[in-house]
Every structure is written in C-alpha cells, then in structure tokens.
Amino acid sequence: MPERPGLRADCANCFGLCCVALPFAKSADFAVDKDAGEPCRNLLADSRCGIHANLRERGFPGCTVFDCFGAGQKVSQETFGGRDWRQGPDVAGPMFRVFPVMRQLHELLYYLDQALALPPARPVRDDLREALDEVVHLTEGGPGELADVDVPAVRERVNVLLLRVSDLVRAGVPGRKKSRRGADLIGAKLKGADLRGADLRGAYLIAADLRGADLRAADLIGADLRDADLRGADLTGAIFVTRSQLDSARGDATTRPPEALGRPAHW
Known part of the structure; x- marks a missing residue:
C-alpha cells in the first residue's frame, strides 16, 4: 500500500519541533519534566537529538514511538517558509501553536490515505477523497488560519467515514x-x-x-x-x-x- 508523500517524518527538514513545542512529563516514557515551548536538554543546535541512538537506554522511550506524520517538516518548511523558531518569539510562539494542530491534521490524512487503499472501502471512496482534499486544504493555510482550525470538528467528520470503512472491512471476516x-x-x-x-x-x-x-x-x-x-x-x-x-x-x-x-x- 503506497503512502501519501509527506506523511512520514523527515527530521532533517524540521527544526526539532517535537523536542520543543510539546511538553514531557517525567515517567516511564520520559526521564525529565519539560514544559511546552522549552527545548529538550538533548536537542542540539542543529536540531538533531544528542542521544538519538540511545533514547531507550537514557530514559526517553516516549521519543522513539512519537510520530508527527510529517507535520514537523510541513510546519518548518512550508507554513513558516524555512524560518527557525530560534529567530525569535514572533516565530517561535506561532510555530509552537501551529505544530500540534498540523500534527493532528496529518494524522487524519494518514488514516484517510490508508482507508482509500482498502478495496472494501469502495462504496465510500468518493467521500473519503472529498474529506482528504478538505484536510489537505486546511494544512495549506497560514499560521493564523491553522491556529483557528476546529480540530475536534474535523476529526469528528473524518471519524464517521473511518467507522464506515471499518465496518466494511470487518464485514468480510466470517463469524x-x-x-x-x-x-x-x-x-x-x-x-x-x-x-x-x-x-x-x-x-x-x-x-x-x-x-x-x-x-x-x-x-x-x-x-x-x-x-x-x-x-x-x-x-x-x-x-x-x-x-x-x-x-x-x-x-x-x-x-x-x-x-x-x-x-x-x-x-
């Protein structure tokens, strides 16, 4: 099943947004507490992780299982045109607000992309394509437009379709x-x-x-x-x-x- 381009994280083209914009809570997943907007202590100046090869051993297994679905590079290179959050609060604040929104929209695109590839989903394929186009359009908005997206409402509309796809797929299993x-x-x-x-x-x-x-x-x-x-x-x-x-x-x-x-x- 081919994956829609742009739905896989490309950390080389991201400014380490998941390491800055999101909070950590000290737990089995993270070795430290970290507030949203605070750079992780392991983030290097070039946006690489200083302990990437040893995250599990160093107490950060939560980082190894996080997936932004390509939202990081989308926000970094397209929404903000390659501007780094380090340039100042006028970039950092809006970028950190937009990243979680983009991440949720990209997650929905991932599921819609999966659904479109499933043969049993044929009866709702047109609706799936329409929903995918709608979400893609939202991801192309500017920082202000993205910050105003009603993500729960979008997720609810998409979920109705995904539930229908689930029913169609599982109906093919006997018993x-x-x-x-x-x-x-x-x-x-x-x-x-x-x-x-x-x-x-x-x-x-x-x-x-x-x-x-x-x-x-x-x-x-x-x-x-x-x-x-x-x-x-x-x-x-x-x-x-x-x-x-x-x-x-x-x-x-x-x-x-x-x-x-x-x-x-x-x-």
Whole structure:
C-alpha cells in the first residue's frame, strides 16, 4: 500500500519541533519534566537529538514511538517558509501553536490515505477523497488560519467515514466479531486469541499478552499497544495501525505486521 508523500517524518527538514513545542512529563516514557515551548536538554543546535541512538537506554522511550506524520517538516518548511523558531518569539510562539494542530491534521490524512487503499472501502471512496482534499486544504493555510482550525470538528467528520470503512472491512471476516472498543485490557491474557475483525478502537492493551493472537483485519485505531507482547501475532490486514503503535510494542521475527509498515528495528 503506497503512502501519501509527506506523511512520514523527515527530521532533517524540521527544526526539532517535537523536542520543543510539546511538553514531557517525567515517567516511564520520559526521564525529565519539560514544559511546552522549552527545548529538550538533548536537542542540539542543529536540531538533531544528542542521544538519538540511545533514547531507550537514557530514559526517553516516549521519543522513539512519537510520530508527527510529517507535520514537523510541513510546519518548518512550508507554513513558516524555512524560518527557525530560534529567530525569535514572533516565530517561535506561532510555530509552537501551529505544530500540534498540523500534527493532528496529518494524522487524519494518514488514516484517510490508508482507508482509500482498502478495496472494501469502495462504496465510500468518493467521500473519503472529498474529506482528504478538505484536510489537505486546511494544512495549506497560514499560521493564523491553522491556529483557528476546529480540530475536534474535523476529526469528528473524518471519524464517521473511518467507522464506515471499518465496518466494511470487518464485514468480510466470517463469524461474530468481538467488540472491545475502548476496553481496559491492560495486562490482559490474550495469548492465541481469535481477534479477527475485532473492534479494538482505543482499547488499552498496555502490556497485554497477545502472543500468537490472530489480529487479521482488526481495527486498531488509537489502541494503546505500549509494551504489548506481539510475538507470533498475525496483524496481516489489520487496519489503521501506525508505526508508533508497533514501535511501542514488543515483537519478534515471528510477528506478522501489516505489510506496509514492516518490522521495527528493535524487535
């Protein structure tokens, strides 16, 4: 499944926005507290991370699973025309306000792009294209226009379509499909579970045992897979999966991830 250009992070063309604009909370994901707008202590003058090769070992696994979906370079190079936030508060303030908005819009583009590539989504393909064009248009606005975008309203309109796509995809799976939308499955024992075509939207699967589970054609949009054990699990055809979800989980050579995403390097 080809990915729409511009939806993959290109850190070389970004001014380290995720390392500055967003806050950190000291936890298992981040070694320190950091306020929004405050540069991370590991950010170098050239916008590279000084501990990029050792983020997990140095207490920053949250950084390894963050995905801006290409919003960083979009804001840096297009919205602000290559101006660096270091030039002053007149650039930094607006840039930091716009980045989270752009990140959410790019995430929606990622899901819409996935949906358009799914054969069962044919009945709503025109609506998906219209929604994608609308979101693309929003991403092309200036700093003031972007800051005023009603992201929840846009997300709600797109979500209606994504739910329809989910229904169409999962309807092709025979038998009764499990619905665990938003369920608390933290640490759940799901080894070998038949979750084909399951609705796992927003489910909390933190540290869940999913070894050998069948997740083919399951809807995993927004599911929290941090430290979930996916060794031997089959995610072939699972929909609305992101790289950051896989990066946050544990897998091995026997895990079958969605073909378009591939296998994380640390598995």
